Amino acid sequence: MSRSAHPAGPRHADVLTEGHYSAPPSDLNALDPKVWAHTVTRTDDGVVSVGGVEVTTLAEEFGTPAYFLDESDFRARARAWRTAFGHDADVFYAGKAFLSRAVVRWLYEEGLNLDVCSGGELVTALSAGMPADRIAFHGNNKSAEEITAAVRAGVGRIVLDSFQEIVRVAHIAQSLGTRQRVQLRVTVGVEAHTHEFIATAHEDQKFGIALADGQAAEAVRRALSLDGLELVGIHSHIGSQIFDMAGFEVAARRVVALLAAVRDEHGVELPEIDLGGGLGIAYTSDDDPREPHEIAKALSEIVSRECEAAKLRTPRISVEPGRAIVGPTAFTLYEVGTIKPLEGLRTYVSVDGGMSDNIRTALYDAEYSVALVSRTSDAEPMLVRVVGKHCESGDIVVKDAFLPSDLAPGDLLAVPATGAYCRSMASNYNHALRPPVVAVNDGEARVIVRRETEDDLLRLDVG
Numbered sequence: 001m002s003r004s005a006h007p008a009g010p011r012h013a014d015v016l017t018e019g020h021y022s023a024p025p026s027d028l029n030a031l032d033p034k035v036w037a038h039t040v041t042r043t044d045d046g047v048v049s050v051g052g053v054e055v056t057t058l059a060e061e062f063g064t065p066a067y068f069l070d071e072s073d074f075r076a077r078a079r080a081w082r083t084a085f086g087h088d089a090d091v092f093y094a095g096k097a098f099l100s101r102a103v104v105r106w107l108y109e110e111g112l113n114l115d116v117c118s119g120g121e122l123v124t125a126l127s128a129g130m131p132a133d134r135i136a137f138h139g140n141n142k143s144a145e146e147i148t149a150a151v152r153a154g155v156g157r158i159v160l161d162s163f164q165e166i167v168r169v170a171h172i173a174q175s176l177g178t179r180q181r182v183q184l185r186v187t188v189g190v191e192a193h194t195h196e197f198i199a200t201a202h203e204d205q206k207f208g209i210a211l212a213d214g215q216a217a218e219a220v221r222r223a224l225s226l227d228g229l230e231l232v233g234i235h236s237h238i239g240s241q242i243f244d245m246a247g248f249e250v251a252a253r254r255v256v257a258l259l260a261a262v263r264d265e266h267g268v269e270l271p272e273i274d275l276g277g278g279l280g281i282a283y284t285s286d287d288d289p290r291e292p293h294e295i296a297k298a299l300s301e302i303v304s305r306e307c308e309a310a311k312l313r314t315p316r317i318s319v320e321p322g323r324a325i326v327g328p329t330a331f332t333l334y335e336v337g338t339i340k341p342l343e344g345l346r347t348y349v350s351v352d353g354g355m356s357d358n359i360r361t362a363l364y365d366a367e368y369s370v371a372l373v374s375r376t377s378d379a380e381p382m383l384v385r386v387v388g389k390h391c392e393s394g395d396i397v398v399k400d401a402f403l404p405s406d407l408a409p410g411d412l413l414a415v416p417a418t419g420a421y422c423r424s425m426a427s428n429y430n431h432a433l434r435p436p437v438v439a440v441n442d443g444e445a446r447v448i449v450r451r452e453t454e455d456d457l458l459r460l461d462v463g
């Protein structure tokens, strides 16, 4: 298998497991709280509900496929991160995981900051009222228009990703008569994946400037020399769906070493260090994610220890969780269309969505769970592969799972933990209409991103 690691990817190719589920779970009707949003529960009549609303009602009102997002869970997770990191640190929600104006308002109200990585994400954030100084702008190839828009808006920081960008941002800021606060993204030579990390000397990837060979030190030199820039810190993001904190430890140590070198060379102590995002969530019952307070404690201890050793003032820490906040808060609801049993192999269950609403399985061999949610069943478990309706045999939603063997067309299935990198990566493949995102809270359901219509499709096609 030659799939490569990706910022939004769950697993390294080396640790992919084929036929992950060896035995069916003891109770197919049970909902593991680890993988479901906080308010998800099975009611007495056997129907699953979220935020006090049953999925059968939701399907009737909003149709399928659709994403249902537990608003109170989202707010609780955002708050947990904010509280865990306290006032000496900043939490930037990574908008690329899932961004909508409702989400921006929740983040604002819960005291979080926001990462964007395109002009489109910036416009969404600003239009929902996120103050520009709480926004950070990322990306390895920001256009001049995007940089100009960000500087004009007054974003709190732009994260510089390359030597060209140092000059580009400085030039734009200066021509707009301002000084832009920036961080420098470095690659620290750590490749972090789900359960392991690899420390390497060399970073073979498109993002950031390597610490190796004095590249980052040279970038700092240039950034400090330009009037249009105010260099406030160093940024590092080491991977995604990470459970092992050891990778962050190596990254922090290497970033602090750079801060010390900068102090020695320039007499400047850069006041900020950003350790990125990438914290893992539970997609299946096998995953054991860390709580925000454990992560906050581990990161601040690492940074304080390293700074003490280097005799540096401890910089202000920031982190950028995306998946860890929104991922667990939503599930995708599908209706079963066709069922194809293959004797001795598995049963293919086709649902009314697929790779257009969840590309992660096809793209990264991501693992998901699935449950029958419109009723309970006492039937024997059967090994299934949940597939979509697209013209592509790789159109798999859940590769291996068990569902009751009396499953029938019309049943509703839910795939949990689809809050991150599903709607945000959704496509119109086969001219699919991208599903809505519905926020559910306290017995009320409200569309926050509406379903695409055939008119939407035709509007873009100017004929």
Ligand SMILES: *Cc1c(COP(=O)(O)O)cnc(C)c1O
Residues within 6 Å of the ligand: 007, 008, 094, 096, 097, 115, 138, 237, 239, 240, 241, 276, 277, 278, 279, 320, 321, 322, 323, 324, 420
């Ligand atoms: C993708 C990304 C994140 C968020 O990653 P998650 O896995 O969603 O936590 C944070 N920072 C940067 C720079 C990223 O590219």
